[in-house]
Amino acid sequence: MYLLELKNITKRFPGNLLALDNVNFNLKPGEVHTLLGENGAGKTTLMNILFGLYKHDKGEILIEGKKVNITSPASAITHGVGMVQQHFTLVPSFSVAENIILGLKKTGRFKIDLRNVVKRIKELSDLYNMNIDPNAKVWQLSVSEKQKVEILKVLYEEAKIIIFDEPTAVLTPQESESLFQAIDMMKNNGKGIIFISHKLKEVIRVSDRVTVLKNGRIVGTLDKGNLDENELAKMMVGRDFLFNIKKTPANPGKEVLKVENLVVKNDKDILAVKGLSLTIREGEILGIAGVTGNGQRELAESIAGLRKVENGKIKFYNLDITNTSVKRRLKLGIAYVPQDRKETATCPNLSVAENLFIRQKNKVRILNKKEMLRNSKKLIKKYSIIANNEKQPIKFLSGGNMQKVVLAREFELSPKLIIVEHPTRGLDVQAMEFVYNSLIDARNNGAAILLLAGDLDEVFTVSDRVAIIFEGRIMGYVEPEQSKVDEVGLMMAGVALEA
Amino acid sequence: MLHLKLKIEKRLERFKCENFLISVVSLIISLVIMGIFIWINTGNFADVVETYKELFTWPFFPELGLVDTILKMIPLALIALGLLVVFKMKVWNIGAEGQLYLGAMATTWGALFLFKNMSNSISMITLLLIFGAIAGALWALIPAILKAFLKLDEIVTTLMLNYIAVYWLNYLIYGPWKDPKGFNFPLTAVFPKNSWLPELGDTGIHIGIIITFILVFVTYFIMYKTHLGFELKIIGDNPKAARYSGISIEKNLIIAMIFSGALAGLAGSIQVLGVQHRLQHGFSTGYGYTAIIVAWLARLNPFSAVIVAFLFGGLLVGGEQLQIVMRFPISMISALQGLILFSLLASEAIFKYRIKITKNDPIKIGGEFNGNT
Secondary structure, eight states: OOSEEEEEEEEEETTTEEEEEEEEEEEOTTEEEEEEOOTTSSHHHHHHHHTTSSOOSEEEEEETTEEEOOOSHHHHHHTTEEEEOSSOOOOTTSBHHHHHHTTOSTTOSSOOOHHHHHHHHHHHHHHTTOOOOTTSBGGGSOHHHHHHHHHHHHHHTTOSEEEEESGGGGOOHHHHHHHHHHHHHHHHTTOEEEEEESOHHHHHHHOSEEEEEETTEEEEEEEGGGOOHHHHHHHHHOOSOOOOOOOOOOOOOSEEEEEEEEEEEOTTSSEEEEEEEEEEETTEEEEEEOOTTSSHHHHHHHHHTSSOEEEEEEEETTEEOTTOOHHHHHHHTEEEEOSOIIIIIOOTTSBHHHHTTSSOSSOOSBOOHHHHHHHHHHHHHHTTOOOSOTTSBGGGSOHHHHHHHHHHHHHTTOOSEEEEESTTTTOOHHHHHHHHHHHHHHHHTTOEEEEEOSOHHHHHHHOSEEEEEETTEEEEEEOSOGGGHHHHHHHHTTOOOOO | OOOEEEEEEEOOSOOTTHHHHHHHHHHHHHHHHHHHHHHHHHSOHHHHHHHHHHHHHGGGSTTTTHHHHHHHHHHHHHHHHHHHHHHHTTOOOOOHHHHHHHHHHHHHHIIIIITTTOOOHHHHHHHHHHHHHHHHHHHHHHHHHHHHHHOOOHHHHHHHHHHHHHHHHHHHHHTTTOOTTSTTOSBOOOOOGGGSOOBSTTSSOBTHHHHHHHHHHHHHHHHHHBHHHHHHHHHHHOHHHHHHTTOOHHHHHHHHHHHHHHHHHHHHHHHIIIIISSOBTTOSSSHHHHHHHHHHHTTTOHHHHHHHHHHHHHHHHHHHHHHHHTOOOTHHHHHHHHHHHHHHHHHHHHHTEEEEEEEOOSSOOTTSOOOOO
16 A cells, blocks of 8 residues: 555646646655656645645545545644755754744643653654754754754654655755665655655665656656666656757857856855856857756856856956956847746836846936837747737746747847757747747857756757766767767766766 | 635736726725724714815815915925835835934024025025935935845834934934024024025915926936836846846945935925924924825825825825814824725735636535535
């Protein structure tokens, strides 16, 4: 019998975005079942449904064979589901024990018997080699200790099913290993573990089964014996569908971008790009392939001027632009299509016309509304953007059309360098083809393009050269030929190839 | 079996005049609630009718309170114009009251000490108004710098600076600036005649109203016609997109706060030069706070702000009248203002959603509604 069964779970978000499409998932007691997938594949959505944070539109949840109705995290906990969140939810000024019983109802109505709580936490901590003092204040703890408190909290609640949502994102390799040992012990004590990650190595280290999720659908499930980094990487990012896009051979000209020994930190203040170098020439598309979270975002943002460079140099036509302002880079002709079009690339309540106008090469003091509207009309036509009119707030546009607005704006800067991050996420096939053709057109007109894609096929379809990124470094280069996919898969998993 | 289900969902589309409708509906709601209060308080429904009759006629008729209403409209409108610029970028300047005080104090300093012997009235008034505006701007610059460079919350700092401004003014009028011939009242000597704002004919309305109307157009121009206004709009809607577009949030924050403070300071200056002709205790009846409601009810539109300021001026004048006629405490009017703001915020949230009644589909999701037939 399964400890947990999720049957035909479907979830649609407002705006008709299908986040989960008939997903089936199960978990046996004493097993680690990993959910693997790119950002936005639906892993976290699925777990949030199980933990009562979202409500699914269709499908059912069975725990130990019985259908359950989980309406909130509290009801998830009573059903034995616990979640170790990616972001900690601890009160810094409280002790470990106080944090653990926070919000629990079992502790007695008026008086809290803290002594028993402390004893129990000590037992659990010893059992899993966690070495946590229940009386320590949380603000004194390190990040990995805080995570242990979160885990102890779940164990204290006597969860049978424990969800770990990207637990190693904040840990060093050594800390990760001790976490895996704790997970192994929990497994041996009969708990069912759901592990979420997109790091292949650790997935193979910890899992009994791996289910790969992509665009809200299950790609497949592999058992322990068959786990293979290369295969998993391909399942995560592969697409069954190939475009036939007419691409003439590249005709590279002068060197446009030169990145030398770049070092950049991520939002958590951890090094994400670690001494990376690359160059791109006029009329050339350099595709970067890699599993998400290996420094792609930080690389793109530092070239666009949105992220501080710790070390190294960025040169544009031999001009040092390291840590210069965004404005200056716009003026030089550096366009940037960020991966999150809603969070960064657009202003949701501003109109399509205004969004086409927010990034300008030359700042004008006085606005010419008429010209702005006339221009927008032209661009809406040119890029076949579907909108009621140019005055419609952009948030009412579909993802694909929103992306077209962003692309139109950036291409109209007549840029010499275009940085494109995940340009086709959430787009349908026509929109994808449009994006690819626009990129190739821009290249043919002499632009240098840095394409950071989450999708192997995307890289292979559009790029002239492919660089593989792993843990903030370039692992190697390949020609974009289908026969090279296996090689790329290995390098994406961090295996260095001999020349 | 038929299951009916109530579903609350976000409305995606907005209908025409929605903003206007929200403002009007929330006004009506707050008047109804206030009416119930008055009814309970006096136990007589006729009093409610009488109250509203007084409230809606007295302030708006020329022979009655109209001049007073306009005199109160001027500071309210000026402050609101400044506020809507900062509110546009979602910076909450609660410190207009303090900035108003600083403007009044700087003007008083100029009128009584620095320029008291100036013979040219026009240059003296101009100088004093600029003085007031600069003082208000500097007072607003403090929280702006604290926010831009130390990320201190502007709501707290602007609010705290209000208290400092109030006590500073009290110190001056109870201490060094007290009028020696003032029978020990907390007020300064009367300003020299040269510094008084001229009246428009013999209407009793000073030229501050012209300054206000000019600034309405200036504000409109900044907000809708300049790149600065566009940048403020971008920052207000999505600060991340602003950064991505190369817009300096810090620079715009400081510019907007200076503008906002300058207008509040100017309002303080105009108030003492045009109405009281001296600095006295309680010279402002909380204009800086009321203007927050004005800016918000006007939906951050400069033209609407003048209209709303006029109505709120009327509310203040009507409130004073109610003290006399109905013997209501002045706090009644503050309560009404508060009610209006609350219903405004509530209606805004409620208007974002709609209730949908659907027949339950065969697959039961959760168990939020168990209807039996």
